[in-house]
Amino acid sequence: MRADQDRSGIKGAVHTDLHHDSAIKHVTGRAEYCDDIAEPAGTLHAYLGLSTRAHARIRDLDLEAVRSAPGVVGVLTAKDIPGVNDVSPTGLNDEPVLADGKVEFWGQPIFAVIAETRDAARRAAKRASVSYEDLPHVLEPDAAREADMPYVTPPLTLKRGEAVSAMENAAHRIKGRMRVGGQDHLYLEGHIAFAIPGEDEDVIVHSSTQHPSEAQHMVAHVLGVPSNAVTVNVRRMGGGFGGKETQMNLFCAVAAVAAKKWNRAVKIRPDRDDDMSATGKRHDFVIDYEVGFDDTGRIQAVTGEFAARCGFSADLSGPVTDRALFHADNAYYYPDVLLNSHPMKTNTVSNTAFRGFGGPQGVIAAERIMEEIAYHRGVDSLEIRKRNFYGEDGRDVTPYHQTVEDNIAPRIVSELEQSADYQARRQAVLDWNAKGGIVRKGIALTPVKFGISFTATWYNQAGALLHIYSDGSIHLNHGGTEMGQGLNTKVAQVVADELQVDIDKIKITKTTTEKVPNTSATAASSGSDLNGMAARDAAIQIKDRLTAFAAERWQTEAAKVRFVANAVQIGDETVPFADFIREAYMARVQLSAAGFYKTPKIHWDRATGKGRPFYYFAYGAACSEVSVDTLTGEYRVERTDILHDVGRSLNPVIDKGQVEGAFIQGMGWLTTEELWWDDKGQLRTHAPSTYKIPLASDRPRVFNVALADWSENREQTIKRSKAVGEPPFMLGISVFEALSHAVASVADYSVCPRLDAPATPERVLMAIERLKG
Ligand code: MTE
Ligand code: HPA
Ligand code: MOS
Numbered sequence: 001m002r003a004d005q006d007r008s009g010i011k012g013a014v015h016t017d018l019h020h021d022s023a024i025k026h027v028t029g030r031a032e033y034c035d036d037i038a039e040p041a042g043t044l045h046a047y048l049g050l051s052t053r054a055h056a057r058i059r060d061l062d063l064e065a066v067r068s069a070p071g072v073v074g075v076l077t078a079k080d081i082p083g084v085n086d087v088s089p090t091g092l093n094d095e096p097v098l099a100d101g102k103v104e105f106w107g108q109p110i111f112a113v114i115a116e117t118r119d120a121a122r123r124a125a126k127r128a129s130v131s132y133e134d135l136p137h138v139l140e141p142d143a144a145r146e147a148d149m150p151y152v153t154p155p156l157t158l159k160r161g162e163a164v165s166a167m168e169n170a171a172h173r174i175k176g177r178m179r180v181g182g183q184d185h186l187y188l189e190g191h192i193a194f195a196i197p198g199e200d201e202d203v204i205v206h207s208s209t210q211h212p213s214e215a216q217h218m219v220a221h222v223l224g225v226p227s228n229a230v231t232v233n234v235r236r237m238g239g240g241f242g243g244k245e246t247q248m249n250l251f252c253a254v255a256a257v258a259a260k261k262w263n264r265a266v267k268i269r270p271d272r273d274d275d276m277s278a279t280g281k282r283h284d285f286v287i288d289y290e291v292g293f294d295d296t297g298r299i300q301a302v303t304g305e306f307a308a309r310c311g312f313s314a315d316l317s318g319p320v321t322d323r324a325l326f327h328a329d330n331a332y333y334y335p336d337v338l339l340n341s342h343p344m345k346t347n348t349v350s351n352t353a354f355r356g357f358g359g360p361q362g363v364i365a366a367e368r369i370m371e372e373i374a375y376h377r378g379v380d381s382l383e384i385r386k387r388n389f390y391g392e393d394g395r396d397v398t399p400y401h402q403t404v405e406d407n408i409a410p411r412i413v414s415e416l417e418q419s420a421d422y423q424a425r426r427q428a429v430l431d432w433n434a435k436g437g438i439v440r441k442g443i444a445l446t447p448v449k450f451g452i453s454f455t456a457t458w459y460n461q462a463g464a465l466l467h468i469y470s471d472g473s474i475h476l477n478h479g480g481t482e483m484g485q486g487l488n489t490k491v492a493q494v495v496a497d498e499l500q501v502d503i504d505k506i507k508i509t510k511t512t513t514e515k516v517p518n519t520s521a522t523a524a525s526s527g528s529d530l531n532g533m534a535a536r537d538a539a540i541q542i543k544d545r546l547t548a549f550a551a552e553r554w555q556t557e558a559a560k561v562r563f564v565a566n567a568v569q570i571g572d573e574t575v576p577f578a579d580f581i582r583e584a585y586m587a588r589v590q591l592s593a594a595g596f597y598k599t600p601k602i603h604w605d606r607a608t609g610k611g612r613p614f615y616y617f618a619y620g621a622a623c624s625e626v627s628v629d630t631l632t633g634e635y636r637v638e639r640t641d642i643l644h645d646v647g648r649s650l651n652p653v654i655d656k657g658q659v660e661g662a663f664i665q666g667m668g669w670l671t672t673e674e675l676w677w678d679d680k681g682q683l684r685t686h687a688p689s690t691y692k693i694p695l696a697s698d699r700p701r702v703f704n705v706a707l708a709d710w711s712e713n714r715e716q717t718i719k720r721s722k723a724v725g726e727p728p729f730m731l732g733i734s735v736f737e738a739l740s741h742a743v744a745s746v747a748d749y750s751v752c753p754r755l756d757a758p759a760t761p762e763r764v765l766m767a768i769e770r771l772k773g
Contacts, residue, residue, distance in 0.1 A: 012503025054681025083224025170292025189238025442742030472578030479519030538595030633765025666732020
């Protein structure tokens with residue numbers, strides 16, 4: 001890493017450690033978030049009135065007390081929407097901004113109240129009187145299947161070979177069912193939108209969205225104006241994690257409608273309880289699987305039914321449940337396989353993107369299957385995993401008929417097995433448990449393989465806009481959004497590297513629909529893959545023009561023009577970058593360029609379930625050891641070792657941070673984070689008081705995280721790096737399987753414990769009690 005820095009001689013070259021460009025501002029509180037933007041005089045505040053029924057007709061909506069409350073300027077209901085009352089990202093028209101005549105989940109926005117202060121709006125919203133006529137409601141995905149609730153979006157089938165007959169012929173068969181819980185994003189900064197009206201139809205919306213272009217198009221749709229009247233700006237988010245891919249559309253729309261109606265700036269920011277009740281989360285699943293395998297534990301056939309709680313509308317449930325199926329193989333070859341998704345409509349908030357985007361729910365099914373086989377055969381589950389890895393000889397095709405060309409899972413796993421001292425520590429765990437004490441230990445080593453690219457192929461495009469001003473300073477803009485993941489830093493490194501200038505010459509600017517149009521959500525971990533390439537394209541265009549200019553002006557060949565550290569070398573002469581730019585400007589060279597990129601090689605035919613949806617795969621593995629108190633079910637993570645593949649890292653220290661954060665978030669999903677709805681459909685875990693995310697004290701006592709420094713993307717990605725945002729989330733599964741291992745010890749590992757996720761202490765205790773009984 002150091003060598004590159006020395007060779008290039010610039011600050012912030014690619015492949016070097018560089019802290020997040022806003023790190024100091026983050027920790028000193030000087031980073032500007034949406035709520036910190038100075039409010040123009042006369043700014044109003046909106047607050048939402050939410051449904052208190054899971055499914056009901058609205059018989060009467062009496063808002064008189066709301067209207068007459070102190071400080072209230074007015075209210076908005078469905079009939080005040082000037083354009084279309086819909087923010088469905090699918091175009092299915094199934095997601096009203098404000099409920100119209102009926103509500104389909106507890107927490108659904110029914111009206112908005114606009115007042116002089118946020119406090120006044122919030123108090124006024126509580127004064128509504130709504131009379132409901134209750135309708136039957138269904139909350140759980142399996143109950144939804146039994147009740148013949150509709151799919152919110154067409155299901156997917158992945159099929160290769162003849163799973164049903166292969167299953168019949170298999171030497172051994174196991175059937176199982178697992179429930180996998182959802183997850184709230186718990187971003188530090190909640191949802192927020194701030195709309196400033198302009199002349200004619202214009203409106204500017206500042207927001208904290210991962211998808212400014214979609215917010216722009218939604219605001220236009222709801223206002224009934226063309227997209228060119230709407231600008232959406234995002235400087236940064238205080239975390240998104242997928243929760244702000246679509247869910248911000250509603251807030252942007254409400255703020256914009258109110259801003260245009262009263263011709264004053266309007267801000268909307270729900271408090272945490274309402275944010276958690278009214279916006280979507282990770283999908284929870286009920287997974288029914290069957291596996292057939294031979295005496296050695298090698299899989300012959302797999303079938304799986306993946307039912308998801310999608311909530312009342314489609315939102316992103318189609319691609320999320322698709323991605324669950326795409327990852328139900330994880331790193332393993334299934335000779336004959338049949339997988340079906342069941343994206344169930346339920347009377348709950350519409351679930352949405354969350355780090356991994358359905359992938360984790362697929363991967364955990366694969367890992368449970370490995371554990372089932374291991375207990376059945378009486379073999380270490382790591383050995384079973386190895387026997388089932390994708391391989392060379394015809395064992396390299398996924399259930400969606402993409403060939404795995406870059407399989408490094410075996411190498412990652414065997415290196416981690418060594419560096420974590422897995423075999424000796426596993427023996428020590430077995431020896432400890434053999435003593436029969438109250439505290440039992442468990443250990444598990446689990447791999448991950450994650451497909452990179454949006455499965456909606458057209459999403460895999462990006463743009464950038466680069467200006468060099470005549471003083472040599474550089475303005476960089478691209479379509480990606482910064483949510484803490486360090487995207488802006490990485491993209492700036494790419495430009496610094498291409499132009500060979502110090503990174504502090506490059507100004508990173510807010511994402512805005514005015515500079516780069518029709519962008520995709522910053523999601524699917526592809527932010528730096530896509531926007532890094534687009535920015536590089538812009539830099540190369542300017543560089544080409546500058547090279548041609550230099551060759552002509554200095555009367556030499558283009559081959560003799562080189563961009564070196566903060567200077568341009570032309571033949572024997574070296575001109576400082578700023579002086580060179582000044583000359584280029586005087587010679588009327590265009591110093592601005594729009595860059596573009598689209599991912600090559602990918603295609604996907606959903607109808608046949610065949611294609612190459614992913615450009616490449618990212619890999620990783622984690623080994624976790626836990627201690628469990630068998631009298632209370634309480635546990636702690638003693639040690640976790642991780643080896644993760646990010647190709648040739650653009651920025652190793654940022655990538656390591658992503659790996660650590662993702663692991664902890666994945667661990668939280670599978671251990672302490674439990675969403676609980678009561679019978680009436682009200683989410684009761686709607687604040688950090690009742691919804692427990694991991695604390696600093698919950699991190700593994702020993703935590704060794706390494707990047708596979710030998711890895712290089714075999715595809716021509718930006719500087720041969722790999723996406724990092726989501727794949728390490730699934731490393732948290734090692735903690736879940738280690739807990740399962742500790743639980744199994746109470747029955748001498750004779751059966752695979754039935755353990756649903758999250759494995760809260762309560763569930764761990766129940767699993768122990770079941771095995772003891
Ligand atoms: N890291 C931080 N700090 N905050 C976030 O909100 N979101 C994750 C991941 N890492 C997130 C994060 C998710 S869900 C995705 S898809 C990626 O970042 C998106 O950014 P990237 O594509 O630039 O990696
Ligand atoms: N991942 C994340 N977000 C998305 C995707 C995806 O595959 N498709 C649409 N939005
Ligand atoms: Mo990430 S779930 O793709 O925003």
